[in-house]
Amino acid sequence: xxxxxxxxLAVRSSQTGLVFxxxxxxxxxxxxxRTTVFLxxxxxxxxxxxxxxxxxxxxxxxxxxxxxxxxGACRNVCPIADLVPGPGPIPAGHEKCVLCFKCVSAxxxxxxxxxxxxMTVDEVMDEVRRDQMFYEDSGGGVTxxxxxxxxxxxxxxxxxxxxxxxxxxxxxxxxGFVPKERLxxxxxxxxxxxxDIKIMDDAKHVRYTGVSNKLILENLWxxxxxxxxxxxxxxxxxEVNDSxxxxxxxxxxxxxxxxxxxxxxxxxxxxxAHKSRNLGKCRETFVFQEMEPARMREVQLRFRAVGVxxxxxx
Numbered sequence: 001x002x003x004x005x006x007x008x009l010a011v012r013s014s015q016t017g018l019v020f021x022x023x024x025x026x027x028x029x030x031x032x033x034r035t036t037v038f039l040x041x042x043x044x045x046x047x048x049x050x051x052x053x054x055x056x057x058x059x060x061x062x063x064x065x066x067x068x069x070x071x072g073a074c075r076n077v078c079p080i081a082d083l084v085p086g087p088g089p090i091p092a093g094h095e096k097c098v099l100c101f102k103c104v105s106a107x108x109x110x111x112x113x114x115x116x117x118x119m120t121v122d123e124v125m126d127e128v129r130r131d132q133m134f135y136e137d138s139g140g141g142v143t144x145x146x147x148x149x150x151x152x153x154x155x156x157x158x159x160x161x162x163x164x165x166x167x168x169x170x171x172x173x174x175x176g177f178v179p180k181e182r183l184x185x186x187x188x189x190x191x192x193x194x195x196d197i198k199i200m201d202d203a204k205h206v207r208y209t210g211v212s213n214k215l216i217l218e219n220l221w222x223x224x225x226x227x228x229x230x231x232x233x234x235x236x237x238x239e240v241n242d243s244x245x246x247x248x249x250x251x252x253x254x255x256x257x258x259x260x261x262x263x264x265x266x267x268x269x270x271x272x273a274h275k276s277r278n279l280g281k282c283r284e285t286f287v288f289q290e291m292e293p294a295r296m297r298e299v300q301l302r303f304r305a306v307g308v309x310x311x312x313x314x
Contacts, residue, residue, distance in 0.1 A: 013162065017155030018116040020053050020147070022127055025134070028314025030171040030192055030231070032140025035128045037159070039144065040116045041151035043177045045210035046198070048237050048288060050272035052279060054147030059099055059116035062278045063092035067111035074103035074112055093280015115279070121158040129166060141169025143194070150178040150186075160189035173233070176216035183219055192229045194264075195220055199241045200249035208240055217253075224259045231262040233314070236299055238268060238289045247302055254306045263303050263310045267291040 018040035023029075026036045041057035042049075053060060074089050075081045080096045089111075090103065104112045128142045135141050142163050149156045149172055156172070163170045172186065173194040197220070198213070199205040205213040223230060232254055236242050241250075254260055273287045296312050303310045 013120065013122045013158065015121050015155050015158040016118050017121075017152040018057070018059065019119050019124060020115045020117070022124070024131060026143065026314075029143040029145060029173060030141065030194060031169070032138035033131070033134040034140040034143050034171070035131055036143045036145050036173075037124055037128065039146045039149045039152050039156065042146055042148040042175065043151065043211060044148070044175050046235075047208045048235065048240070048268055048272060050269065050275070051147065052272055052276045052281065053115040056116075057151060059101075059114060060279055061092045061097060061099060061101065061104070062113040062115050062275075063089070063280070064111045064113070064278050067109050069109050069111070071108070073106040073108065077102040077106045091280055092278060121155065121162050124159060125162045125166070128163070128168070132166075132168070135168060139169070141171065141191070143171040143173060145173035145194075148175050148177065150174060150182050153182050153185075157186065157189070160186060164189050176219045177211055178215075178219060180219060180222060183222060187223075187226055187228060190228070192231060193223055194231050194233050195223070196233050196235070197250055197253065198235060198237075199246065200253060201246070204240075204246075208237075220257070224257045228259055229261055230257070230259045231264055232257075232260055233264045233266060234303075235266045236268060236291055236296065238291060240288065242291075242295075242299065247299060251303055251305060254303070254308075260306070260308055262308055263306060264314055265296065265299055265303065265310065265312050266314065267296050267312065 019037060020040050021038040023036040026034045029036045038054055040054055042055045068089050070088055078090050079098060083096050084090050084094060101114050104114050144156055144159060160170055169191050170189060171192040171194055172190050175196045198209060202213050234250060254263060268288050268291055270287050300310050300312055
């Protein structure tokens with residue numbers, strides 16, 4: 001890999017992007033103790049999405065109704081208050097909202113929050129490096145997730161380059177619906193790809209995620225052929241991809257890949273539906289039945305035929 005000159009490094013370190021969360025002490029997003037940086041923007045619209053605040057590439061307002069004290073402070077500073085009838089708090093997702101976030105500053109209970117903070121590469125890495133001693137002791141590092149981190153490609157590349165320069169283990173959690181050129185560009189800087197595989201049937205994939213899985217599968221084979229380290233991450237969604245036929249199709253795919261080191265089975269949970277309501281997007285995430293532990297053990301046994309470690313959870 002050609003090393004960047006000082007000017008190029010300076011440009012990348014000042015590159016900005018939208019981050020909606022930085023999760024410390026994560027043990028579900030790669031090996032060891034990690035810091036996971038969640039970037040805004042995703043090309044998929046999964047019906048079960050557990051991070052709906054990461055779908056839009058723009059900043060959004062979150063209103064956690066259970067924390068709201070109905071004090072009226074948000075209404076007092078809101079420029080569209082006169083357009084929203086009634087005396088109570090102004091809900092998130094209103095079509096006239098100008099996203100000035102004055103209500104966030106005015107809210108003393110923390111019920112109103114901003115989803116998406118503009119940060120530079122240096123600002124993100126300053127937070128990441130505070131926990132470097134934990135990475136070194138546990139074999140951890142930094143994971144870039146989302147949303148889909150490749151949607152902010154230049155920002156992601158700056159973060160990966162900074163992580164590599166600091167000697168950090170780098171992982172990227174991707175849905176795989178990414179231009180091939182971006183994956184190839186990132187390959188030398190990524191130690192581990194956490195690669196999502198949801199549904200093998202293409203028509204069903206379109207129905208539940210909004211996109212075809214053809215590019216996703218092509219990119220998975222591309223990474224496998226390049227010898228990238230891969231952990232497959234498979235959400236198990238009742239009545240969507242948990243039938244014997246659906247599971248066997250994914251097992252057969254995984255068994256053919258040479259670079260898969262681990263399989264993570266992710267049981268469905270309904271937290272995404274609650275988050276969608278907090279964003280004022282009640283109809284954009286469906287609620288499915290939660291997985292029974294016994295059923296997850298059955299699924300786990302089925303995937304052990306692949307011959308790599310199979311873990312329930314991240």
